[in-house]
Amino acid sequence: MVLKGIGVSEGIAVGKAFFIDRKLTKIKKIKINESNIAFEIKKFKEAIKKTEEYIKHVKELSLQDLGEEHSFIFDVYLLLLKDDMLIGETERFIKNEKVNAEYALWKVSRKLINIFEKTEDPYIKEKKNDVKHIVDKIIRFMTNDGFVFKETSGEARIAIAHDLSPSELVSLLKQNIVAFAIDLGSKISHTSIIARAMGIPAVVGLEKITDNIISSDDTIIVDGFNGVVILDPDKEVLEDYIVKEKKYRDYVKELEKLKDVEVKTVDGEFVNIFSNVEINEEISISNEYKAKGIGLYRTEFIYLEKGDVSEDEQFEILKDAVLRNENKPITIRTFDLGGEKLSNLLPHPDEQNPAMGLRAIRYSLRFKDIFKTQIKAIHRAAVFGDVRIMFPMISGVEEIRQAKNVVEECIEELKNEKKEFKENVPLGVMVELPSLALITHLINKEVDFFSVGTNDLIQYTLGIDRNNEYVAYLYRPTHPAVLTLLRKIYKDAQKGGIEVTVCGEMAGDPKYIPVLLGLGYRNLSMSPSAILKAKMIISRVKISECEKLINSLKRCKFARKAEEKLEKFIDEHASDLFFH
Structure with missing residues (x-):
């Protein structure tokens, strides 16, 4: 059986299932007397203390494998344990509503989660899972249902669960867990970040994988490249994936060589790579990969x-x-x-x-x-x-x-x-609306720099919601209208004598970096996790080749044809960036 999810950490793993059933019992509302309020608050505070001790312990365990640069993930949870909107409000809820601590925490946390769910920003939306994970842990300590996993046997195992928190994942990695696949999750969750930092394959958003695992003897393949999990593969499929796994190990070694390199093209043109960051602790990752700075601080x-x-x-x-x-x-x-x-x-x-x-x-x-x-x-x-x-x-x-x-x-x-x-x-503008892109010749003397937000620029130019499954196939950065606007923005920045950086997802996608180079851009800002791949593609192309590519793409009336030409270009220069 083949299940499709979201590949959040590259790699391939083959092993037996290690099923984790960690569903919470249903939270019941229990009315209490005034005399019991102090007891419930004390129970709540003791659970917070145990949770804090647990998170700190896991953080210490993770330092050996993850390093200081990823400790921020656990600091986020420690900060939540002191957050007034969660912790303080729960205590007030217990006092005012005269209810048990478990129910009060669950009720307060739902309000906070709803706030995050209403945002369209995926990074902010993801914070709801941080709240869910820490609330889950506090409730488990209040109900004497702490975090205990049975030991795995000596062989490699693949964790299968409905969901996993970062702390749970770190605990599992101290055993023989070589990959994981879960029902929930997203590419930007903290659990996914840890998986990428540890270099273990992971697929999330599978929805019903926990319903399809029959026993711990099930053989599973996790394909983190394609977001695929294969249950009980036949011999031919199994052998094919073992070969792929070796190829990937060689690929990783090549990427690691670029970690400390100041990147330039084959014909000697330097390209400045910057990072997009969400929280301060991510800056250490940017520094580790030798980014030139922060091109987008949200x-x-x-x-x-x-x-x-x-x-x-x-x-x-x-x-x-x-x-x-x-x-x-x-x-x-x-x-x-x-x-x-x-x-x-x-x-x-x-x-x-x-x-x-x-x-x-x-x-x-x-x-x-x-x-x-x-x-x-x-x-x-x-x-x-x-x-x-x-x-x-x-x-x-x-x-x-x-x-x-x-x-x-x-x-x-x-x-x-x-x-x-x-x-x-210095003051600059994010060029992300077509109205501004069309008049960059009027504003290149008004500001000190441009930053091109390709996500919204493409979305608004083509009138396409890239998250809408019915029209997402039309979201093509090589559409002639998009290429025309991108070229205009760059030329107008040059005429105005100001810097221009691309900070949308197009800058961090190796497939489209040659396009941006061919259009003239030399400043790219991306997620820290995309930097090494960006360095690899840049180090394999010539600017002259990228310019020829653009001339070829401009002659395409159909964006689909332009995409095909671009894919051929990538296959010729860096097919291993898109592992198959």
Whole structure:
């Protein structure tokens, strides 16, 4: 049987199933007397303490294999154990509603999870699973159902479960677990991040794999490249995958050679690779892979749990990010959320179509006090390094001027408040709307740099929701309209004498990097996990070849034909980047 899921960590593993049944018993609501409140709160606090001890223990276990750069995953859980919206609110719920601690925690956590579920940003949405995992652990300690897995036998095993938390995965890896496959999960979950860091194959989002495992004697193949899990394979399939596994090991060795290399093309052209980061702890991974700096620092996570965060709090977070970045450039994107995606955390009106409404720079200009708090914090943090500010979802010159006026107001206020800050922070825009891409010749003197957000630029240009399964096949970066806009943006940046960086997913996809190089781009910003593959493809092509590729693609009237030509180009230069 072949099951299709999401491949989140590359590699191939063959082994026997190690089934993990860890479903929680149903949480019951129990009304308590006033005299029992103290007992329930004490039980809750003791479970938190045990959970904290457990997470710290697992963090120590992981340092040997994962290193300091991935410890942030466990720090996230430790911070949740001190979060007032989860922990403090649960205690208040117990007191006010006079209910048992298990039910109070479950009820409070549902509200917090609902906040994250309403956002369209996949990175922010993923935080709901952090909440679920930590709540699950606290409840288990309150019900004396701690985390205990039976020992595996000496042979290699593949973990099969409905879901796994990062801490559970680390515990399993101390046994003979060589891969895992689960019903739930996403590519950007912390469990998936650990799998990639450890280099173990993993497939998530399988929905019903736990229903298809008959016994622990089942032989399983996990194909992390194609997001496939094969149950009880025949002899021919098994032998084929053993060969693939050896090829992959050789491929990994080649990638590792590029870890400390400053990358350039075959004909000697250097390409600057930057990182896109979500939280400060990811910056160490960026440094490890020798990125030139941070091309996109997302600030949305700062607001998620507390709403309107104070200037001083934001300053401390941003200062920490700047210092971790070791004096390399860091481009901080201002608040890029709005509408229903913030629930009750921040003010917002009811809108019929929030995705096209009051969000990003529009929200910031509408709620100027929130915007000014952020701008002032960034200017203060800029004292400690090479900081730039980027405005998202700009549609025209008017919004740029309005945003720059707010910056001027903030500078005057900081002077009056006698706070230490850097005055001349470079200002740029995210070119992600077709309206802005069409007039980059008008704005190349208005700002200091462009950052091209290819995700939304392609989506809005083609009128396609790339997450919609019925039309996703039409989401093609090689569409002639997309190539025309990308070329125009680059040329207008050159004419204006300003830098331009591509920070959308197109920059981190090895398949499309030759396209960007052929169009003229030399600054690419991507997820840290994509850096080594990017280095490999860059080191195998010539700029002249990439330019010829573009000339060939421009003659294609159909994006499908352009994709076919691009795939042929990749096969000729780096077919091993797309493991089969």
